[in-house]
Amino acid sequence: MAHADLTNSTSQSDTMSRGDLLHQAGLGVAALTAGTALPGLLSAGTVRAAASFSQGTLNVMYWYVPAAQEQRLRSVFDGFGKQHGLTVKYSLEPQSYPDFVTKITAYLSSGYSGLDAIWQDDFTTPAFATAGWLEPLEHVIPRESVAAISPEVIKGSTYNGHLYRVPGYAGAVLFFYRKDLLDKEGLHAPRTWQELVQAGKRLTKGGRYGIGIAGKNGTTELFNEVAYYIGQAGGHPLYLKTKAARTALTFIYDMVHTYKIAPPDTPTADYTSLTTSFQQGRIAMWPVWGGVLSQFLPNAKPQSKIAGGGTVAVALPPRGPVNNTTIADSWGWTISKFSTNKEMAAKFIEYATSPHAEATLALNGVAPARVAVLSDPKVQQAVPVARYLAVYDKLHLPYPRPLTPLTQRVSDAIEASVNKYLNNQISLEAAINEAQQKIDQIQRMG
């Protein structure tokens, strides 16, 4: 009914009200303008900052740091600013990794010139370098600055023969164990896979398990586990149809299903749940990134509580069939191809990765990339894992995770298949074939 009425009187309504409607639309635009101006007025500082691009401002993007730590970060950025008479504007990177990737991808794929230096991880660097969004740095960063960093960490920043990133943070998977629990059983830290199994069997009792494995699919954590064990078997995670990969994957499976030294819920375990299990003594050993458990080390300040007042220690990785290497990760500075201030950005990177800056940022808990800074007693006091990282570095144990433009996809492919294998859904051969087929496809795309 209403529709019929409308049709009958359309022309009258139309001719009489269109002018008024346009007038009203004008008022609407005015209201929109007012609405736009209101938040702008309330954030005048932001507007000024936006207008100051390319006017003595260097735009850098870095991890979000809590307010308590921001002062130290500012001191590094402002220190550089004072030296060169400019302002360093610090933008926040999202905390969650997928959001970080989405944001940086949106910025760089848009050719955004409002970003000069970007703090990036080892996964995104080759991807963005391949896309042509990053500036090669080997000719703008002094050789001695690069030489001060572990060659393996530099390897993780180099792609297709070009250095695209100067690391300012370097970490590695360290072999953590609950010293109190091992002491109670009269055990020392295992030195080989065999000793790991033996110790695990002794430690597995009363709801406690010998070792933790992050077996959850889709988190990159299972990929790290696979890369860690395959490395010790002498293989490479991009090549699964090898004896080394079969040995490593079988070993992971056996720790869960045959030796039963890893919890049965391993296929759903992640870093967060395993951290709590380790803290509560429900797992006794766990090779994981240094940062994850550093809060429990005896020299951590403030130290997080360990159930029953137990103690945490770090040992060298138990040796696999071939070696006792471990995987390394790193974050560092890159320069956007679209930066209008590349020269200054390079100077900034040199400053932000200097020993002084790294020692300052270490107070925020950032493990330095420079080998010499890792041995600084003040740094070791501030970053509990620094002294272990220094020892690992000295023994050349850490090596970078695979560098491909699509490492995240490789990780997803491996995790999906290995998780099914750990869940007894498919056999080892099926898992290897499935994952390798996907890896090959991804590599061809890359």
Place this chain on the structure above:
Amino acid sequence: VEITQVLPRTHRRLSARTLLRTLLFYVPIVLFLAVTFAPVYWIILSAFTPIDQLFHVPLSYIPQHPSLINFQTVTQVVPLAQQFLNSTILSVCSAAISVVLCLLAAYAFARLRFPGSQVIFLALLLSGFLPGVATIIPLFQIFQRFNLVDSLRGLFILYVGFLLPTSIWIMTSFIRQIPLELEEAAQVDGANFPTILWRVVIPVLRPALATLFLINLITAWDEFFLPVIFSRSSATATLTLGITQAAVNPQYQSVAWGNEAAMGLVVIVPVFALAMIFQKQIVEGLMAGALKG
């Protein structure tokens, strides 16, 4: 004797049937409520439980030692006041302006016949269904050109732009349900367009406008993806960004669930309170749209 023997049996049969019917009615409701409220309860539980007790085995469904430690941590980690102010400004301004604009646009679509009106209406509607990620790069390029990245005014324009298509669609259907005779009677009395709009249309639409304002306010308050991309500093960060800032530290690669839950509550409580206070108006507004015709 026969009667006394039969009656109890029928009664028993009826009782069983009634019981079965009652069970069939209530069991899905209870299950639905459990599924709906379990995550909310879990957030509350996690917010008031210190992280070292959160994953304690066996799980405790009632906080053994309730604590505000997660809230304290959140206030140290996240610039709450700034983010609260930003979220309030953005959601209130964008909800208000989107309602004003959608009213005018919807009136035009509902009452005026102009060439291509149906196509424009359809295009507008379809633009609302575009996935955000598909539009983000061109939008970013435009905003970069106009220096609108990392500014509240930029976010405001984005919020209004994303709220408008659906709002116009809803409002058009509301306006189409207003009897045209009301406006014609006003015209006969000599009222011009602004008077008709102000004195006739808006009073009839008031419940719908209030409802739409609240829905848009809540949508803008909960928006996460746009600030993730277009906000670069604390000065423009919203509370939804604060949830992730409270939860994750990239160096530690583990999630601080307690902090995340506490920050989640900080975000939920104001909109929950608003929804509770204006519950009657929201339902009335929605029912008005459903019943008129």
